[in-house]
Each structure stands twice: as C-alpha cells, then as structure tokens.
Amino acid sequence: LLVNTFKWAVLGTAVGILAGLGVRLYLYILNHAIGFGHALDRFGIPHFWLLPLILPLCVLLAHITTRQKAHDDLESQEGTDAVIEAIHTRSGRLDPFAIPVRLFLSILTLFGGGSVGKEGPAAQIGALFSSLLSDLLRLSDEDRRRLVICGVSAGFAAVFGTPISGALFGVEVLYLGRLEYPVLFPCIVAGIVGHLACGASPPVPVLVPGNGHAHQLSQPMLVLLSLLSGVFFGLVAMLLIETMRFLDQQLRRFASHPFWVAVFGGTALAVLYQLAGSGYADLSEPLIRSALEGTARIMLLAFLVKIIATSLSLKTGGAGGIVTPLFFIGSTAGAAMAQILHLPVPLFARFGFVAVLAAAANTPIAASVMALELLGGHFGVEAALCACTAFLIVGHRSVFSSQYLGYSKA
Amino acid sequence: LLVNTFKWAVLGTAVGILAGLGVRLYLYILNHAIGFGHALDRFGIPHFWLLPLILPLCVLLAHITTRQKAHDDLESQEGTDAVIEAIHTRSGRLDPFAIPVRLFLSILTLFGGGSVGKEGPAAQIGALFSSLLSDLLRLSDEDRRRLVICGVSAGFAAVFGTPISGALFGVEVLYLGRLEYPVLFPCIVAGIVGHLACGASPPVPVLVPGNGHAHQLSQPMLVLLSLLSGVFFGLVAMLLIETMRFLDQQLRRFASHPFWVAVFGGTALAVLYQLAGSGYADLSEPLIRSALEGTARIMLLAFLVKIIATSLSLKTGGAGGIVTPLFFIGSTAGAAMAQILHLPVPLFARFGFVAVLAAAANTPIAASVMALELLGGHFGVEAALCACTAFLIVGHRSVFSSQYLGYSKA
Known part of the structure; x- marks a missing residue:
C-alpha cells in the first residue's frame, strides 16, 4: 500500500x-477573448449580435471535426458531461483532437457572449492531459480511468480556486449519490x-463572521x-433542469436542421x-460578484433570465460548461430572496451559490465542503444544511445526463 | 419528495x-465524576489505583445486566462499535436497559482513569433516544435504521462540538469506503x-492563519x-489497531477468567x-490541548503510552469510546514529529488530530471536513490531504470491528 500511495501521489502531482x-x-486566452468581445461594443452594435453567426459556426466546426451526426454533437457539447461519459464508457479514453477543437469552440461561444461556464473546458483540459499521460505510461484501463478522474478534479480545483471542493466535485459528479473512495x-x-x-483565486472572498451581516439572526432561526431556503434553491435548480429538458425536446424535431436551430438560438x-x-x-x-457582495440591487428575476440564456446557449450549439451559470443562478436567486425577505444578502447569496450547485449537479458533499471553504466554519455549517436540502428536493434529476445513478435518494 | 424532506427535517430536529x-x-455528570476522581488524589494514593477494582466491577455489571457470555461483553464495550453493529444487524434496535448501564460503566471507567473516550457513550445516547422515538412513532425497520443513524450523528456532533463533521462521521463510520447518501x-x-x-464547543479553537505559525513554509513544501506526515500518521494508526488486535488475541486464552483479566488490566x-x-x-x-497549542513540550513517545493505555482499558473491561484517545494519539504524534523536525507544532498537531482519526476510523471525508471546521480554509486543505493519505495507508484495518467493507481501497 505504501508503494501504491507513493505511485498515486506522484501521478496526482503530475496531473495536477x-x-x-x-x-x-x-x-488567459479566455479573458483576452472576452475582453476583445467587449471591445467590439465600441462600434455601435453590441458584440452579442455575433451570436447568430457564431453558434452555427460552432455547429459546423463540431460537425467537421468529429464526423458524427450533427445532433449527437449538440447533445454532448456540455464539457463536463462529455468527460463523465468518457469515464463511464471508455475508461476515460478521449479523442486528443476533438478536445482542442471543443476548447476553441467554448472560447468562441464565450467571446460571442454565450451563457456557458468555464469549468467544463477546464475539466476537459485535465482529462486530456491525464489521458495523454496514461498513453505515455501505458497504464491499464482501470488506472487510466482513475487518472482521468484525477485530471477532471484538478481541472475543477484549478478553475474554481477551491482545491478540496473542486477535487471532491470531480469525484462526486460521476454518480448520483455515490462517492468513489479509491480515487x-x-x-x-x-x-x-x-x-x-x-x-486562480476562489470565486468569492471568504465571508468573515462578525462583519455584521447576520448578527440579527439567532442560531435556531438561521x-x-x-x-426553507434549501427548498427554494432546490426548486430553482429543478426549474433549470426542466427548462433544459423541455427545450431539448422541442428542438429535437428540428434535429435535421442544426444550423437553423443555431441561428435561431443565437438570435433569441x-x-x-x-x-x-x-x-x-x-x-x-461581475454580476455574480455583486450578488455575493450585496452591493448592487439585482433584478429579482435575474435568475430566470439566466436560466433561459443558459438553456438556449447550451442546447442550440454553444460549447462550454454549466457550473458557472449555476453559480450565477444560485447567487442571484439567493440575493433576490434575501432582498424580498429583508435578510442579509451576502449570506443568502452564498447559500444559493452552493445549494443550487449541490442540487443541479447532485454533489452535496462537494458543495458542503465548498460552503466551508468559502464561508468558514461559522456560516458554512448552515450553508451545508441548505445544500443538502436542495440536493434532496431535485430528486433524481440532473443537469448532467451522463451521470450514473449510484444510490436512490428516497 | 417535499413531504419526505419535511418529514425527515422534523425527525432530524427531534432527534437532534x-x-x-x-x-x-x-x-455534566461525567465532568463531575472525573473531578471527584481527581479530588480523591488528596488522600495520598492516586485515584487510578482504584482501577484494579473498577474494571472487574465493570465486567461484573455488564455480565449481570446483559446475561451473555462474559467475553462477548468485553468485545463490544467500545460504544461506537456496539451501535454500528446494532445498525447493521438489527435495524438499529437497541436494548433500552443495556444502554444506561453502559453509560454508567463508561462514567465509572473514566472516573477511575481508564483511557477511553466520551464520544462512544454519546453515540449510544443518540442511538437510544432515536430508537425509543422510533418505537413511539411505530416506524418501519428501514426508517428506524435511518433514524438511529441520525441519532448517532447527533451524538457525535454534540460531543465533538463540530456539527457537520460530527454528522458526517456518524454516516461514514458505518462502512469502510462507502457513504450512505439517503441519510x-x-x-x-x-x-x-x-x-x-x-x-459544547469544538475541541480546539480554530487556528487563524497569519498568527505566524506556518509562515516559514512555502505552499509546495507544505x-x-x-x-509525508500523512504516511507517518497512517503508520501510527496502524500501530494502534495492531496493538489492540494483538492484545485481544493474547487475552483470548484467558477468556474464561474475565475478572482476573480485568484485575490484571487495571493493575497494569x-x-x-x-x-x-x-x-x-x-x-x-489538558494534554490534547497543550499539544494543539504547542505550549508544553510533550514527551516524544506520549502517543505510544496512550496507545498502550487505551488498548488495555478497552480490552480488559473498561467501557467507553475510542475517538477521544485517537485525538490524543494523533495530536501528540503530530506535536512530537514537529518538535523533532523543527516544524510549527500547533499546525502538525492538528494534522495528526484529523489524520489519525481518518485512518483509524476510516472516515476520510468526515476528517477532512473536520480539518476545514477546525483549521479554516487556509491550512484545512493540506490537513485534508494528510488525512486522506493516512486513510490509504492503513489498508482495510479499522478500530471498529463491526464496520462493513463498502469498497476496496486498492
């Protein structure tokens, strides 16, 4: 076991x-691309009007490079989902040419303003490098599978800026309700x-207790x-999942015209x-940050707008992840709730942040640990409770269709 | 699911x-009993010389009340172990008369100075109340089993002072390498x-970063x-497990004379x-605290003494838990290591604290979360890594013989 521990410590370090x-x-590239997109706004027309061109371009490029049926590509454009599927069905074997294309597509989507996340591509980068490393070391299928999971974990940890919960997310997201201990x-x-x-630094500074945000609340009240807010965030996550499913079903009948779907999506x-x-x-x-800081008064239905934007982006041809949108939806939903009920906004925005993640991705442990990493021991405890409640509410739904059912919740 | 969530929220609150x-x-009773024991020291002879009388008394009382073979009682005197077994084999059904006796025995053992922990009895209290509540509500066997797990979690959370990791410990300790999501x-x-x-407050104050304890270490070095320290703590945990097993085997041949074994154990x-x-x-x-604060220079082999004392106490008739001794062993081993290598003592004492728990009880997630609860986001991350390493090193050994093997580590 000592040898085994040493071997995996070295492999984990290398992949990390x-x-x-x-x-x-x-x-680095992404930030410049997004900055370039915003710079284009100076020419009078907002850059997001490029989307009706960019989304069909994404579909076209995906079509050329993967040589599969176009609609299949549409389905697996969510980066994390694609990696989960590769881990479950092909021991983490990935097409080393498809990934760079997908990364390029996600940058293109975000450049145009598509509402997608940056962590799906990060997971793909981790998976790609660990898959290549496995080829180089001629690892067995079982070892390769584990190493690719490590790569995904490293990608999440790097992009979120939260090492432990990022790593746990990579392990927990594979199954609904099961955690693979050996990895x-x-x-x-x-x-x-x-x-x-x-x-990269964590998405939000740790909320230090005692800065007066929640002092008016007693512990049992909290x-x-x-x-209660866990129930609300669970319903928000459910709304996102169902919106995506509904859109998917509606677009299925236009599956033979993916370019027109992409043009429609971009225009919408x-x-x-x-x-x-x-x-x-x-x-x-910027909006996530202002919701978490409670500095800006955010439109109460901001989370609904983002749910629609994200569903459209991912289902009509855009490439990228879904977790960053989840952070947006959760934190704005929390901020809106806190505004209506006159509760401390920064606190409940953070609750939403972790709870919607827990519910939509079925990762209560990673989200609870993230709560502790982001909130510290004081409010992290209640945030974890909120995340577990939300996780329970969504039932067996998930934003990741390739997630396996490891354990029944009920 | 909403109804289900509500039902379990209410049940969980009641049990809590x-x-x-x-x-x-x-x-409260325990503190007074221990205080009374120490007060007896004024009469010249240290109170722990009562042990050769107290341990046989424990064996006798256990024998009378449970009407089983005496040696069987000896084996299940570790409180947590007894509860785990009840959950696995009898849907958490517990003998409502045996538990108060066991609680009394653990107080007696600690009064005499036996080296046992207070969390085993706490788990039994939680299990007892939740079992009684299940009887009252006429719950099904499956619901009863879950409610008893909740009771155990509540007991740990209450006695450790760390709500989330205490609760996770109750869930994680049931299996080696598996986590039951529904509960x-x-x-x-x-x-x-x-x-x-x-x-109750947490066993140690949260270590605030920036008080100069670890600033001389760079992050990669840390x-x-x-x-490396995870490997060391894993070996320490292994030594404890093997010492207990060795003692158990040696004493097995005297199984027909449990009273003499108890007299021998108390004298030793x-x-x-x-x-x-x-x-x-x-x-x-007091020693755990001084190890964690780095204030006292502790004997380097303190953890070895405690390993022997704990094995003797639990295997010759004493009743109580094992986790408090694990905290002692871990923190003093960490402090000793840090003293020899001129590393910051409070930091590595905390590393040992969580890592030996993770390894001996096979609860890496609960220990990692405890690391975050006790250390905050800054060093908690490295402590979690240390805990996972130690968990891996011990292989399939465990201090809890009734733990089920949920998943192979290798």
Missing part, C-alpha cells in the same frame, strides 16, 4: 501540474497541486431559514440580452 | 434535540440541532510535508500511569 498550467493558459486520495493531491499551478439570445442587459452574457462574473 | 440534551446531561440530509439536520442543544494501567504520569488517564484533555 499539467492540468493547472493548462487551465492557467486557457483562462479520493490522488484526486485531492491533483486538486491541491492543480490549484497551486493555476494560481437553521430554519437554511432549511441576442434579443434576450438586448432586452435584459448584457450582464447576462458570457461568464457574468 | 433529544440527543443534544442527553449528551449535555451526560457530559445525509436528516443526519446534518440532527447534527446541527444536536450541537446547538448540547452547547503539500509535500502533509503527504495503574502501574503505567504511576510511571508515565497521570496525564494519560481518563480523557486527557
């Missing part, structure tokens, strides 16, 4: 370094190293509120942004 | 209140409520050290305390 540096490069150790090694190599998105504001486009990080 | 108040009362939610409810109802313990110091007796909380 590769994935961390890869994600770092990816984030825990190398994944945490890979997560920590990946986080260090990437150097527990009750976290239970552009109209939506024109009406609701360009803050909902791309990663929407 | 009952278990929390029960543990509060138990801790997660009610257990966390019960844990938080139990913690509030009991009002990661490497947490890996008293001699050990006379030689090594009475700080190793009962809960040893």
Whole structure:
C-alpha cells in the first residue's frame, strides 16, 4: 500500500501540474477573448449580435471535426458531461483532437457572449492531459480511468480556486449519490497541486463572521431559514433542469436542421440580452460578484433570465460548461430572496451559490465542503444544511445526463 | 419528495434535540465524576489505583445486566462499535436497559482513569433516544435504521462540538469506503440541532492563519510535508489497531477468567500511569490541548503510552469510546514529529488530530471536513490531504470491528 500511495501521489502531482498550467493558459486566452468581445461594443452594435453567426459556426466546426451526426454533437457539447461519459464508457479514453477543437469552440461561444461556464473546458483540459499521460505510461484501463478522474478534479480545483471542493466535485459528479473512495486520495493531491499551478483565486472572498451581516439572526432561526431556503434553491435548480429538458425536446424535431436551430438560438439570445442587459452574457462574473457582495440591487428575476440564456446557449450549439451559470443562478436567486425577505444578502447569496450547485449537479458533499471553504466554519455549517436540502428536493434529476445513478435518494 | 424532506427535517430536529440534551446531561455528570476522581488524589494514593477494582466491577455489571457470555461483553464495550453493529444487524434496535448501564460503566471507567473516550457513550445516547422515538412513532425497520443513524450523528456532533463533521462521521463510520447518501440530509439536520442543544464547543479553537505559525513554509513544501506526515500518521494508526488486535488475541486464552483479566488490566494501567504520569488517564484533555497549542513540550513517545493505555482499558473491561484517545494519539504524534523536525507544532498537531482519526476510523471525508471546521480554509486543505493519505495507508484495518467493507481501497 505504501508503494501504491507513493505511485498515486506522484501521478496526482503530475496531473495536477499539467492540468493547472493548462487551465492557467486557457483562462488567459479566455479573458483576452472576452475582453476583445467587449471591445467590439465600441462600434455601435453590441458584440452579442455575433451570436447568430457564431453558434452555427460552432455547429459546423463540431460537425467537421468529429464526423458524427450533427445532433449527437449538440447533445454532448456540455464539457463536463462529455468527460463523465468518457469515464463511464471508455475508461476515460478521449479523442486528443476533438478536445482542442471543443476548447476553441467554448472560447468562441464565450467571446460571442454565450451563457456557458468555464469549468467544463477546464475539466476537459485535465482529462486530456491525464489521458495523454496514461498513453505515455501505458497504464491499464482501470488506472487510466482513475487518472482521468484525477485530471477532471484538478481541472475543477484549478478553475474554481477551491482545491478540496473542486477535487471532491470531480469525484462526486460521476454518480448520483455515490462517492468513489479509491480515487479520493490522488484526486485531492491533483486538486491541491492543480490549484497551486493555476494560481486562480476562489470565486468569492471568504465571508468573515462578525462583519455584521447576520448578527440579527439567532442560531435556531438561521437553521430554519437554511432549511426553507434549501427548498427554494432546490426548486430553482429543478426549474433549470426542466427548462433544459423541455427545450431539448422541442428542438429535437428540428434535429435535421442544426444550423437553423443555431441561428435561431443565437438570435433569441441576442434579443434576450438586448432586452435584459448584457450582464447576462458570457461568464457574468461581475454580476455574480455583486450578488455575493450585496452591493448592487439585482433584478429579482435575474435568475430566470439566466436560466433561459443558459438553456438556449447550451442546447442550440454553444460549447462550454454549466457550473458557472449555476453559480450565477444560485447567487442571484439567493440575493433576490434575501432582498424580498429583508435578510442579509451576502449570506443568502452564498447559500444559493452552493445549494443550487449541490442540487443541479447532485454533489452535496462537494458543495458542503465548498460552503466551508468559502464561508468558514461559522456560516458554512448552515450553508451545508441548505445544500443538502436542495440536493434532496431535485430528486433524481440532473443537469448532467451522463451521470450514473449510484444510490436512490428516497 | 417535499413531504419526505419535511418529514425527515422534523425527525432530524427531534432527534437532534433529544440527543443534544442527553449528551449535555451526560457530559455534566461525567465532568463531575472525573473531578471527584481527581479530588480523591488528596488522600495520598492516586485515584487510578482504584482501577484494579473498577474494571472487574465493570465486567461484573455488564455480565449481570446483559446475561451473555462474559467475553462477548468485553468485545463490544467500545460504544461506537456496539451501535454500528446494532445498525447493521438489527435495524438499529437497541436494548433500552443495556444502554444506561453502559453509560454508567463508561462514567465509572473514566472516573477511575481508564483511557477511553466520551464520544462512544454519546453515540449510544443518540442511538437510544432515536430508537425509543422510533418505537413511539411505530416506524418501519428501514426508517428506524435511518433514524438511529441520525441519532448517532447527533451524538457525535454534540460531543465533538463540530456539527457537520460530527454528522458526517456518524454516516461514514458505518462502512469502510462507502457513504450512505439517503441519510445525509436528516443526519446534518440532527447534527446541527444536536450541537446547538448540547452547547459544547469544538475541541480546539480554530487556528487563524497569519498568527505566524506556518509562515516559514512555502505552499509546495507544505503539500509535500502533509503527504509525508500523512504516511507517518497512517503508520501510527496502524500501530494502534495492531496493538489492540494483538492484545485481544493474547487475552483470548484467558477468556474464561474475565475478572482476573480485568484485575490484571487495571493493575497494569495503574502501574503505567504511576510511571508515565497521570496525564494519560481518563480523557486527557489538558494534554490534547497543550499539544494543539504547542505550549508544553510533550514527551516524544506520549502517543505510544496512550496507545498502550487505551488498548488495555478497552480490552480488559473498561467501557467507553475510542475517538477521544485517537485525538490524543494523533495530536501528540503530530506535536512530537514537529518538535523533532523543527516544524510549527500547533499546525502538525492538528494534522495528526484529523489524520489519525481518518485512518483509524476510516472516515476520510468526515476528517477532512473536520480539518476545514477546525483549521479554516487556509491550512484545512493540506490537513485534508494528510488525512486522506493516512486513510490509504492503513489498508482495510479499522478500530471498529463491526464496520462493513463498502469498497476496496486498492
């Protein structure tokens, strides 16, 4: 076991370094691409009007490079989902040419303002490097599978800036209600190293207790509120999942015309942004931050707009992840709830942040640990309770269709 | 699912209140009993010389009340183990008369200075109340089993003072390498409520970063050290498990004379305390605290003394838990290692604290979460890595013989 531990510590470190540096490069390019997109706004027409062109281009490129039926590509454009599927069905074997194309597509989607996340591509980078490393070391299928899980964990840890919960997310997201213990150790090694190599900071500063945000609430009241808000966040997550499923079913009958679907999706998105504001486009990080800080008064239905934008982006041809949109939806839903009920906004925005993640991705443990990483021991406890409640509410639904059912919830 | 969530929230709250108040009362009595024991020292002879009388008394009382073969009682005197077994084999059905006796025995053992823990009895209190509540509500066997797990979680959360990791410990300790997701939610409810109802504070204050303890270490160095120390803590946990097993085998041939075994054990313990110091007796909380604070220079082999004392106490008739001794062994081993290598003592004592728990009880997730609860986001990350390493090192060994093997580690 000592040899085994040593072997996996070394492998985890190697994957962590590769994935961390890869994600770092990816984030660098991505930031410039998004900045370039915003720079185009100076020419009078907002850059998101490029979407009706960009989404069909994504579909076309995906079609050329993967040589599959076009609609199949549409279905697996969500980065994390594609990786989960590869781990479950092909021992993590990935097409080394398809991934760079997908990364390029996700950058293109975000450049145009598609509402997708940056962590799906990060997971793909981690998976790609670990798959290549497995080829190089001629690992067995079982070892390859584990190493790819490590790569995914490292990718998440690097891009979220939260080493432990990022790594746990990579392990927990594979199954609904099951955790694979044997990969825990190398994944945490890979997560920590990946986080260090990437150097990204956590999405939000840790909320220090005692800055007056929640002092008016007694502890039992806080527990009750976290239970009730957990139910609310669970319903929000359910709404997202059902919206995506509904859109998927409606678009299925146009499956033979993927380009027109993409043109329609891009146009609809552009109209939506024109009406609701360009803050909902791309990663929407300024809005997430202001929701968490409670500085801006956010439109109460912001989370609904984002749900529609994300469903459209992912289902009509855009490439990218879904977790960053989840963060947006959760934190704005929490902020809206807190505004209506006159509760401390930063606290409940954070509750929503982790609870919607827990519910939509079925990762209560990773979300609870993230709550502790982001909130500290004080409010992290209640946030974890809120996340577990939300997780229970969504039942066996999931935003990741390739997630396996490991254990029944009821 | 909404109804189900509500039902379990209410049940979890009820169990949390009952278990929390029960543990509060138990801790109150226990503190007075230990204080009374220490007060007896004024009469010249240290109170731990009562052990050669107390341990046979424990065996006798256990024998009378349970009417089983005496040696069988000896085996299941570890409180947590007894509860795990009841959950696995009898849907958590417990003998409502045996538990109060066991609680009394654990208080007696700790009064005399036996080296056992207070969390085993706390788990039994939680299990007892939840079992009685199940009888009252006429729950089905499956629901009863879940409710008893909640009770155990609430007991741990209350007695440790760490709601989330206490609750997770109750869920994770049932299996080696598996986590039962369906009970997660009610257990966390019960844990938080139990913690509030009991009002016990965490065993150690959260280590605030920036108080200069670890600033001389670079991050990569810290990661490497947490890996290496994880191996060390894993070996320490292995030594404890093997010592207990060895003692068990040696004493098995005297199984027909349990009273003489108890007399021998009590005498050996008293001699050990006379030689090594009475700080190793009962809960040893002052020594744990000084190891964690790095204030006292602790004997380098303190953890070895405690391993022998704990094995003797539990295997020759004493009743109680094993986790408090694990905290002692882990924190002193960490402090000793840090002293030899000139590393920050408070930091590595905390690493040992969580890592030995993770390894000996096979609860890496609960220990990692405890690391985050006790250390905060900054060093908690490395402590979690250390805990996972140690967990891996011990293989399929465990201090809890009734733990089921859920998943192979290798």
